[in-house]
Amino acid sequence: MRRGLVLVALLVCGLAAFLALGLGFGDLVPRPGGLKLAGEFLGAAWRPALDYQADFVPQNAPAFLSVALAALRKTLLFAAAAMSLSLLIGTPLGLLGSALVPARVRLPVRVLIALMRSVHELLWAVVLLAALGMSSLTAVIAIAIPFSGTLAKVFSELLDEAPTTAYRALRGTGATPLQAFLGGLLPVAAPDMGAYAFYRFECAVRSSAVLGFFGFPTIGYYLKRSFENLHYREVWTWLYMIVLLVLVLEWWSAHLRRRFVA
């Protein structure tokens, strides 16, 4: 009964949002030639570019595929650097934000975590570009701030939800809280923490790619350029590369999980 009411209430809220925004299919008026463009774009999906689509390419331009590989590498590097920084910052914050820590430490830490992760990495990038200028470190920090926050939040939740029987048993043998934590709680939560960190690495790869829109030399930079030049076959090449990257990471993480968790 209660659950039914909640469901109805949620539906009403959703409907209210639609009405408030005045959403209707009538608003979807295609721009002149827009549908044709969309058709061209979709049609290009079957023929991703393996070479420049432009009619004129400078003599000394590097081969398209070598540019693509360099972009792929840069995308991965930005993600790896950002993720390492996030683990470095997010892990201690996550430990300090867990319920085992006294409230006078835990609560300020949780506020800090909330602040870090409530601003999206693209917004951090806007702010940091203005403050620090265009450097690779700017992009890395922009990703690392919200990612540290999310890692910290989820890590502390995983630690809070892990069974505490071993922790309490070690406390019973005279171990200090920190010793009991390291020997009886952290190892319990560690596999889930590792799996989550790996999932976040996939997210970092996507973010790193998108940050290219701001001019960082990741896939997004080339994707935006190809799109603006209406080189849709090139756009699909970039999209496929992101998909491929995420799939490879997914496979890799599954492989690691089989080895260490199961």
Added chain:
Amino acid sequence: MAHSFAAAAVLRGIDLRIGAGELLAVVGPSGAGKTTLLRILSGALFPARGRALVDGQCLADLLQGSREQRRQLRAHRSRLGFVHQDHALVPNLRVVQNVVAGRFGQRGLWRALRSLVRPDQGDSEEVLRVLERVGIGAKMFHRTDTLSGGQQQRVAIARALFQHPTALLADEPVASVDPARARALVQLLVAVAAEIGLTLVVSLHDLGLAREFFPRLVGLREGGVIFDGCGADLAQSEVDALYLLDGHDQGQA
């Protein structure tokens, strides 16, 4: 050095003295207060009224006392092995790591951490010895959750022995083990305790096992002691009184 326990007015007017090196089984139905009694003896719980003394010292006073007294409480706990009903092991660590953790309370942070990551030769040899004593020496480097329930309970016993305990407390150690393995586990606990001269207090659901292996039985029911003495002297009427179901405690866990 050996532990001797003296608990008074615990639960419901319990006055219990346990001598050093004594082998004692606490029996009684679920909810009788067996776990509470054991936790009070271990210093994990303090009686609301009355006192629990170990070697003549009140544990609750130590907790409230000076820094030095709290250190004493910690030292006391570090020499008190406790085998939990649910093993209380870390399932995804290796057996050796779970056993080595038994001595954390006697070590500094750094030494404890190092022994967990890479136990030195002394630790390794000793862990192997205690594992062999409980019959699972071959499992030293296995992941703990690949072991059966009975084997995991043996790991828990090994962890307690690795503490160099002066007393061993076991709360329903065979609750989740089949009868044949349960008997072997109780036999092992009693044999090890007698061998090293440990004080052993085990709570058991199964009166038969208690009578078979323990010279002294304490029967608990609804927080009170029904009998305290040798199992052979136990009259049938006392056994009946222990497990008798009457209206109001049916359905209580």
